Structure formats: structure tokens, C-alpha cells
Amino acid sequence: MPAGPPAAELGDTAERVKALAYALGFDLVGVTTLGPAETAPEFRDWLAKGYAGTMEYLARGADKRDDTRWVFEGSITAVVVGMNYGGTQPSGPIARYARGRDYHDVIVDRLNELLSRIREDVSPDVRGKPYVDTGPILERDLARRAGLGWFGKNTNLINPQLGSYFFIGSLLIDLPLAPDESFATDHCGTCTRCLEACPTSAFDGAYQLNATRCISYLTIELRHDIPVELRPLMRDLVFGCDICQEVCPWNVKFSQDVRDAELRPRAELTSVDVAGLLALSDEQFRAKFRGTPVLRTKRKGLLRNAAVAVGNNEHPDRVALQRAAQDAEPLVRSHAQWALDQHS
Ligand code: B12
Ligand code: SF4
Ligand code: SF4
Known part of the structure; x- marks a missing residue:
């Protein structure tokens, strides 16, 4: 097997790629090598318990979710980004993430731009593909592996400098880069505020969300009747839910205003x-x-x-x-x- 580039060179290249990503406005950037998803067994258990409800697409892509090398042929590395969507916004009937331009469009375009810049500045023949909820990837697992944060008990990925109000996007590429260290520690400690605050009791214990009871699922993913017993618990929420994030001390302390003009919330969707x-x-x-x-x-x-x-x-x-x-x-x-x- 031919020797690859020396480790120091891979590290320099990774730093250049991360600098390009930060220059495009991403708030968090990490690099990881692709491979088996550490929490694939947890995902399988979750599916087996029926917690995905009517989100059949999750079961359809289950095999590919086991290993990120199987998602985009030839890819070996992921540049994983986090983009803040504004935890300082007041709560309201529409969840914070949905008050501005659709993040799929914004982040996919931005990751394509990152790919172009990598080709210009680093290596002209790099192949790559962006993913933001657009493929069979356990995105929180991949982002944790790239060092972006830990799994909160409310299942959201939490970053110690930003809290959890950020989207995750990944650019899968065939360029070798030195990986960041995966985020190994858990900073939830003995706290259980999120689990107690959920109005529909959707958590089946820490790190386990029964989506079929979650207001986010009921208001966005479920296409037919909302179960009658859950309706009185849904308060005034009409699209998504932020309650288990609002009570999280990491958000109370560290959430930030949106910096990116394209993701800025529309005032008329903040108070409805x-x-x-x-x-x-x-x-x-x-x-x-x-x-x-x-x-x-x-x-x-x-x-x-x-x-x-x-x-x-x-x-x-x-x-x-x-x-x-x-x-x-x-x-x-x-x-x-x-x-x-x-x-x-
Ligand atoms: C399906 C889905 C949903 C479903 C189910 C959510 C869920 N928790 O499973 C519903 C519709 C309910 C939902 C709601 C929301 N979602 Co959503 N959703 C997804 C999607 C498409 C797949 C998630 C998935 O695979 N779920 C299956 C379960 C098993 O995985 P998981 O919950 O992520 O849990 C992981 C860990 O908890 C861990 N784990 C499991 N058990 C254990 C045990 C221990 C001890 C440990 C340490 C870890 C651990 O392993 C799991 C698999 O990696 C992802 C995008 C993607 N492709 O990944 C976005 C995604 C997770 N959602 C996102 C967002 C923003 C939301 C909402 C905040 C939107 C809103 N305001 O309404 C809420 C948050 C609700 C919540 N508490 O999670 C972001 C999360 C960003 C972040 N910082 O974490 C993602 C990554 C989209 C993106 N690209 O930005 N979502
Ligand atoms: S998003 Fe709302 S309904 Fe869903 S688990 Fe969190 S608090 Fe419960
Ligand atoms: S509220 Fe507490 S337990 Fe829940 S995610 Fe935040 S720190 Fe972890």
C-alpha cells in the first residue's frame, strides 16, 4: 500500500479547510474520518421500539446509517459544521429554527461553496457531497465524532460554547485530513431539567425520545389526526417545540444571537x-x-x-x-x- 501524505501535512491541510469553512460563516467546524457510527445500535433499538412513528424513511435508510463510508461512494472524510439559529430569540408558537430561511437550502449551498473553495485552494480534484438532513446519516453521532459537542439527555447535541441551538451539516469528501478528537465527555451531570419539562412526557428516560409523543413530530411530521390525549398538552405550539432546550442551563448561559444574515428570523414569525x-x-x-x-x-x-x-x-x-x-x-x-x- 503506498504511503499517504505525512501526518503533519494532513494536519496543515485540515487547518486550511477549517479556516475556509469559518470564513464562509459557519459557527462550529470539525473534521472526522468516516466509519462505523458509534450509536448505530441505539438507533436500531429506537426503531424497534416504534419511536419513529410514521417517519418510515428512517427505517428505509437504516443499513446505510450504520457506517458513514456507505453514504457517498469513495468518501473518507467529513467536514462537519454547526450553524447557530438563535437561542436568544423569545419562545413562541413557531420554534426558533423555523423562523427564517429554510436551513437545508442555506447550509447545502454554503457547503457546496466550501467544496469549490477546497478545490481552488487545496486540491482541484476533490469529490464531495453536502448533507443536511438529506441523507442516511446519524448527524448528531457524526458531529460528536468531529468534536462538536456531547449528546444531551434531551438527545440534542450540545456545544460548551454555543449550547444546542445549532444545525448540523456535513460535507463528505475523498480528501484525507487529520481528524479532530471526538467529544468524549458528557456535561449533563445530575441535571434532568429537560426530562421533567417536556409537556407530553416524550422522554422514555435520558437520551431516549419517543418521537410519537414529541410536539415537534406531532406538529411537523405527523400527517393525519393528532392523538386526542396529547392535544391538551401541546399548549400554543403550532410548528416544532423548543421546551427541552429552553430549560437547559447550557442554553440559558451560552446561546447566542444569529450572526448569519441568511438565517436571521423574520419578526412576523417570532410572535404569531x-x-x-x-x-x-x-x-x-x-x-x-x-x-x-x-x-x-x-x-x-x-x-x-x-x-x-x-x-x-x-x-x-x-x-x-x-x-x-x-x-x-x-x-x-x-x-x-x-x-x-x-x-x-
Ligand atoms: C428524525 C428527526 C427528528 C424527530 C426525532 C428526534 C429524535 N430525537 O430522534 C423529531 C421530529 C421529533 C425531531 C425533533 C427535533 N429536531 Co430533529 N431530526 C431528526 C433527524 C432527521 C434524525 C434523528 C434520528 O436519527 N433520530 C433517531 C434517534 C435514535 O437519534 P437521536 O435522537 O439523534 O439520538 C442519538 C443520541 O441521543 C444517541 N443516543 C441514543 N441513546 C443513547 C444513550 C446514551 C447513554 C448516549 C450517550 C447517547 C445515546 O444516539 C442517537 C443516534 O445517534 C435529524 C437529522 C439526521 N439525519 O440526523 C434531525 C436533527 C436531529 N433535528 C434537529 C433539530 C434542530 C430538531 C428540533 C430542535 C426541532 C424543533 N425545534 O422542533 C427538535 C428537537 C427534539 C429533540 N429533543 O430531539 C437537529 C439537531 C441539532 C442538534 N444540535 O442536535 C438535526 C441534527 C437536524 C440538523 N441537520 O440540524 N427531529
Ligand atoms: S421538543 Fe418539546 S415535546 Fe419534544 S421532547 Fe422536547 S420538550 Fe418534549
Ligand atoms: S437540561 Fe440538563 S440534562 Fe437536559 S440536556 Fe441540558 S444539561 Fe443535559
């Missing part, structure tokens, strides 16, 4: 009139949420969620609910009727 959402036509829905992750639920999903949220209000807007109870979409009608029934 939930009853007003029930009046949106399809066209208005698409205009209001253009370019944001909220489009994922489509109008009927968001109005379903809004009906539940209004129903959970002590003094609900009955007129808005009565109109929604006549909506053309059966999903919206049935949830609006449920909300009215809570106050009859």
Missing part, C-alpha cells in the same frame, strides 16, 4: 397570532411562509395545529374556530370541532 392562522387561504399560507421550513406541513397541517393551539387557550377565539370548523379540509374541520368541544 395563532387564531389568525385559521383564516389563511392556501395562497396566503404559501406567501406568508415562503422559503421557510413551515411550508413542510402544508396549509392543512398548520391549520390543524393552530386549531389545537386555539383550543388550548383559556379564552379561545370562537369565531375563528367556528369558521375553521367549516373548512374545506376534513383534517382542519375535525380539529377545530375538537377545540370548540373543549369549551362547550
Whole structure:
């Protein structure tokens, strides 16, 4: 086997690549070699328990998630990035991560730009592909391996300088680079605030999230009826949930404002009139949420969620609910009727 470049050279190249990534505005950057995912067995157990609910795509890609070398042919290294989405934002019915431009688009474009710069500055023939929730990768596992943080008991990856309000993206490449040390320590200690704060009791113990009870899943991923017993626990949340991150001391202390202009939250999505959402036509829905992750639920999903949220209000807007109870979409009608029934 031919000898590869000496270790010192690999280290210098890794530093150059990281400098290029920081220059593009990423908040965290780490490098790791690809290989077996350490928490693949935990992922399998999680699937076997049925915790993925209707997210069938997770089971379909399960084999590839075992080892990151199998995702993009020929790749041997990952440059893993973290991008802050603004933990200093106030809480609201729409989760913090969804108040600006869709992060998939922003980070994939930025990682493609990183690949171009690596070709210009480091090696012209490098092959690579960016991933941000767009392939069969256990992204928190890969990011921990690249040194970005530890698995919190709420399952989010936490960085000691930034907290957990950051996205993870990975550029898989066929260029050898000296890896960073994986993040070996756990800084949760005896704390259990996140586990206690979850309104739907979605945690089946530390590091174990039963997604089928999680408000993020119920409002974004679930396409049909929200289980009746969970509706009263969902408060006023219409898209995603940040509660188990809000209570985390690492976020209370270290979360930061968004630096990146492209990810900056829109003011009108930070504070939202939930009853007003029930009046949106399809066209208005698409205009209001253009370019944001909220489009994922489509109008009927968001109005379903809004009906539940209004129903959970002590003094609900009955007129808005009565109109929604006549909506053309059966999903919206049935949830609006449920909300009215809570106050009859
Ligand atoms: C499916 C999914 C969801 C599902 C399920 C979440 C879950 N915890 O499993 C739902 C819809 C509920 C969801 C919600 C959210 N998500 Co999500 N989601 C994903 C996705 C696509 C896959 C996650 C997955 O594989 N889950 C399976 C379980 C088994 O894995 P896991 O929860 O990540 O757990 C790992 C560790 O906990 C560890 N582990 C398991 N057991 C044990 C035991 C011990 C002792 C230890 C140490 C570790 C450990 O191993 C697991 C596998 O690596 C990833 C993107 C990706 N491709 O990875 C984004 C991702 C995880 N989500 C993300 C975000 C931002 C969110 C939300 C904050 C959005 C919101 N505000 O509503 C919430 C957070 C909810 C929460 N507490 O996790 C980010 C997380 C960034 C970060 N800093 O961690 C990711 C990485 C997307 C991205 N590219 O940025 N999500
Ligand atoms: S995101 Fe909300 S519902 Fe989901 S586990 Fe965290 S606190 Fe519970
Ligand atoms: S709230 Fe406590 S236990 Fe939960 S992730 Fe944060 S430090 Fe860990």
C-alpha cells in the first residue's frame, strides 16, 4: 500500500479547510474520518421500539446509517459544521429554527461553496457531497465524532460554547485530513431539567425520545389526526417545540444571537397570532411562509395545529374556530370541532 501524505501535512491541510469553512460563516467546524457510527445500535433499538412513528424513511435508510463510508461512494472524510439559529430569540408558537430561511437550502449551498473553495485552494480534484438532513446519516453521532459537542439527555447535541441551538451539516469528501478528537465527555451531570419539562412526557428516560409523543413530530411530521390525549398538552405550539432546550442551563448561559444574515428570523414569525392562522387561504399560507421550513406541513397541517393551539387557550377565539370548523379540509374541520368541544 503506498504511503499517504505525512501526518503533519494532513494536519496543515485540515487547518486550511477549517479556516475556509469559518470564513464562509459557519459557527462550529470539525473534521472526522468516516466509519462505523458509534450509536448505530441505539438507533436500531429506537426503531424497534416504534419511536419513529410514521417517519418510515428512517427505517428505509437504516443499513446505510450504520457506517458513514456507505453514504457517498469513495468518501473518507467529513467536514462537519454547526450553524447557530438563535437561542436568544423569545419562545413562541413557531420554534426558533423555523423562523427564517429554510436551513437545508442555506447550509447545502454554503457547503457546496466550501467544496469549490477546497478545490481552488487545496486540491482541484476533490469529490464531495453536502448533507443536511438529506441523507442516511446519524448527524448528531457524526458531529460528536468531529468534536462538536456531547449528546444531551434531551438527545440534542450540545456545544460548551454555543449550547444546542445549532444545525448540523456535513460535507463528505475523498480528501484525507487529520481528524479532530471526538467529544468524549458528557456535561449533563445530575441535571434532568429537560426530562421533567417536556409537556407530553416524550422522554422514555435520558437520551431516549419517543418521537410519537414529541410536539415537534406531532406538529411537523405527523400527517393525519393528532392523538386526542396529547392535544391538551401541546399548549400554543403550532410548528416544532423548543421546551427541552429552553430549560437547559447550557442554553440559558451560552446561546447566542444569529450572526448569519441568511438565517436571521423574520419578526412576523417570532410572535404569531395563532387564531389568525385559521383564516389563511392556501395562497396566503404559501406567501406568508415562503422559503421557510413551515411550508413542510402544508396549509392543512398548520391549520390543524393552530386549531389545537386555539383550543388550548383559556379564552379561545370562537369565531375563528367556528369558521375553521367549516373548512374545506376534513383534517382542519375535525380539529377545530375538537377545540370548540373543549369549551362547550
Ligand atoms: C428524525 C428527526 C427528528 C424527530 C426525532 C428526534 C429524535 N430525537 O430522534 C423529531 C421530529 C421529533 C425531531 C425533533 C427535533 N429536531 Co430533529 N431530526 C431528526 C433527524 C432527521 C434524525 C434523528 C434520528 O436519527 N433520530 C433517531 C434517534 C435514535 O437519534 P437521536 O435522537 O439523534 O439520538 C442519538 C443520541 O441521543 C444517541 N443516543 C441514543 N441513546 C443513547 C444513550 C446514551 C447513554 C448516549 C450517550 C447517547 C445515546 O444516539 C442517537 C443516534 O445517534 C435529524 C437529522 C439526521 N439525519 O440526523 C434531525 C436533527 C436531529 N433535528 C434537529 C433539530 C434542530 C430538531 C428540533 C430542535 C426541532 C424543533 N425545534 O422542533 C427538535 C428537537 C427534539 C429533540 N429533543 O430531539 C437537529 C439537531 C441539532 C442538534 N444540535 O442536535 C438535526 C441534527 C437536524 C440538523 N441537520 O440540524 N427531529
Ligand atoms: S421538543 Fe418539546 S415535546 Fe419534544 S421532547 Fe422536547 S420538550 Fe418534549
Ligand atoms: S437540561 Fe440538563 S440534562 Fe437536559 S440536556 Fe441540558 S444539561 Fe443535559
